[in-house]
Amino acid sequence: MRIGELSARTGVPTRLLRYYEAQGLLAPDRAANGYRDYEEHLVERVTQIRGLLDAGVPTRIIKEILPCLDGPDSILLNGASAALIEDLERYWAQMDAKIQCLSRNRDAIRAYLDTVREAGR
The missing domain is CATH 1.10.1660.10 (Multidrug-efflux Transporter Regulator; Chain: A; Domain 2)
Incomplete structure (x- = not known):
C-alpha cells in the first residue's frame, strides 16, 4: 500500500x-x-x-x-544491555501506573453512568 x-x-x-x-x-x-x-x-x-x-x-x-x-x-x-533493561523497566513502570490510573477512571465513569441511568428510570 x-x-x-x-x-x-x-x-x-x-x-x-x-x-x-x-x-x-x-x-x-x-x-x-x-x-x-x-x-x-x-x-x-x-x-x-x-x-x-x-x-x-x-x-x-x-x-x-x-x-x-x-x-x-x-x-x-543476548542482545539487551543492562542500560536498555533499566530503561525498559522504567518505561514499563510508567505505563503500568498509567494503565492503573486509566482503569480507575474508567471504572469511576462507568459507575457514574450507571447511577445516572438508574436515577433517570
Missing part, C-alpha cells in the same frame, strides 16, 4: 511515517518509480510504534526492541 493509505488506516500523518522510516522503525519497499510500498503487517507495526511513543518510550529504545514486538520467538536473549 502507499503511504497515504497507511496513514489513513493508522491515523498517523504521512510526515510521521516518513520520520519513523528515517529513524529506522519502518522499512518500506520501494517501487520502480521510487514510491514507498508498505506491506500489510506494517499497519499493526505503526500502531505499536505509536502506542509506545504515546507511552513516552523514545524512538532510540523502540528501535532496539522492535524485533521483540513480533512475539517471544523473536527476542534476542
Whole structure:
C-alpha cells in the first residue's frame, strides 16, 4: 500500500511515517518509480510504534526492541544491555501506573453512568 493509505488506516500523518522510516522503525519497499510500498503487517507495526511513543518510550529504545514486538520467538536473549533493561523497566513502570490510573477512571465513569441511568428510570 502507499503511504497515504497507511496513514489513513493508522491515523498517523504521512510526515510521521516518513520520520519513523528515517529513524529506522519502518522499512518500506520501494517501487520502480521510487514510491514507498508498505506491506500489510506494517499497519499493526505503526500502531505499536505509536502506542509506545504515546507511552513516552523514545524512538532510540523502540528501535532496539522492535524485533521483540513480533512475539517471544523473536527476542534476542543476548542482545539487551543492562542500560536498555533499566530503561525498559522504567518505561514499563510508567505505563503500568498509567494503565492503573486509566482503569480507575474508567471504572469511576462507568459507575457514574450507571447511577445516572438508574436515577433517570
